[in-house]
Amino acid sequence: MKKKITIVSIWILFIYILKQNHLFSLDMDTLKQFISGNTKYAMLLFVALWVVRLLIFIPGVTLMILGGICFDPIVGFLLSMVGMILSETVVYIFSRIFSNEKIIQYLERKHPELKTSLESYNYKLLALGIICPIAPTDAICFLSAAAGLKYSTYILTIIISNIPLMMLYSFIGISFSESLMGIILVVISFVLIAFISIKIWNNFKQKQKTELQHC
Template sequence: MKKNLAVVAIWILTVYIFKENGLLSLDLVALKEYIAANQEYAMLIFIGVWVVRLFAFIPGVPLMIVGGICFGPVQGFILSMVGMAISETLVYVVSKALSSNKFNLFLERKNPQLKALLMKHNYKFLALGIICPIAPSDVICFMSASIGIHYRTYILTVIISNIPIMMLFSFLGITMGESLLGVILILLSAAIILVLTIKIWTNLKQEPCNS
């Protein structure tokens, strides 16, 4: 109950901050004009939302699309990638700090197969967990750090794994309302990637759980 109330409170605070700073508007022209006039400020807020999304359970895909709409596909992609890298670095740091904590042990007991697959496939399973939409990506990132994966390997895997989907959804944001064919092609490409990763994920999950 307390967890749900905290999530709701963070969502309300996020909406309030966006509203007070003129970033919550259905008028895209006015929104883009505001961002153009307050570029650095708007970018900091956007990256900040990426960082707090972990605590507010905000999915990454909507933020990628919003980034494309508000900042354009290239700048939106860069900002989303920066925000993603910072948030997942935070996950890595917290996991390392809690490496012997009961919470980490709780995750391992609750997800024994994930730990076994991480130990077996290392960064390859981390990459799959990031791309696959049905995988608990933040849990996998957290556990990757706990089993001792080097930070450079970890963050490079996070960045490279996010590039395809992040590029597609960043361009989707600017394409919506301009080219129906473009939207269809982007969604089709994303669907193919997601279906393939789901199939791989399902096959791996069916492997015997040997630690």
């Protein structure tokens, strides 16, 4: 609860600072006019948000949807892909350089099934963790790198797993300015994907718990 309160407080402060400096508006037309007049600056800012998102607690999903709202579909998709690659590359580098026993032990205590699962399923678990909305994606990425997964396999898995989701979230963003039916269809698609992936993830966790109990 304290963690959630802290995150919400940081976001409220961040939005307040932006509004005080006239950099934030709830008016979408005003936002789009600003972006069209400052395209390069807006693109760089968007990619920069991807790079620092873990420090300011921005979920990747939020940025994917924001890309669909603020930019053309293809541009938003490409910017989100570039930002995601940079963001997860930072996670990989941080894990390989700064991971130590204390950090790994903390993550193992918090998610006890992950280490054994990564050793057994490797990049397959990484892919599932990215697709499933309730999976601790960043923890899985960190432990995947710490476990010695090659960067090429790591980043290729992340790219392939994110492509359908990124397209879906971009269409959610586009639909906000289009018809209500578009929003409904995209949301239904998201719910179906989330339901299936959550079911697979929960079955996977249950299987891992059973295996650990028999060890």
